[in-house]
Amino acid sequence: MRDQVVDFVRRWSEKTEISAGRFIAWLGVTASKFYNWRQRYGRVNEHNGWVPRDFWLEPWEKEAIIGFHGKNPLEGYRRLTFMMLDHDVVAVSPASVWRVLNDAL
CATH class of the missing domain: 1.10.10 (Arc Repressor Mutant, subunit A)
Structure with a gap:
């Protein structure tokens, strides 16, 4: 979903020459959220939970x-x-x- 929104905004802002900021506002997504999504484009959505480490005690x-x-x-x-x-x-x-x-x- 995240990557689809980024693709949509990029594609239509290029075709229509309407700024990406305007599309973001129309979609109801905050600018900071969109630019975070754009930085994470193509990556798997990672969780913030504990990840087992090699040095943890068995x-x-x-x-x-x-x-x-x-x-x-x-x-x-x-x-x-x-x-x-x-x-x-x-x-x-x-x-x-x-x-x-x-x-x-």
């Missing part, structure tokens, strides 16, 4: 952190991080360990 990593904390409940999150590295449990940052443990509570 569920098994979160479970491993929580399980390791259960075996070592008296250790702080920073010490747990380096203990897990030493025991080849999981390799994550101290901030990630803190977030997982904080969310688990």
Whole structure:
């Protein structure tokens, strides 16, 4: 729909020599919206939701952190991080360990 409106305005403003701004007003589309559409012409309409990233923790990593904390409940999150590295449990940052443990509570 977006690309069709841009095509329509371009085609008819060239044929009739009426400004694109006038067509935009007649269509009831704001100028800023039309020019945003024109910049995004030909692109897929993208959503603004969360996109999974490569560096996000996997569920098994979160479970491993929580399980390791259960075996070592008296250790702080920073010490747990380096203990897990030493025991080849999981390799994550101290901030990630803190977030997982904080969310688990």
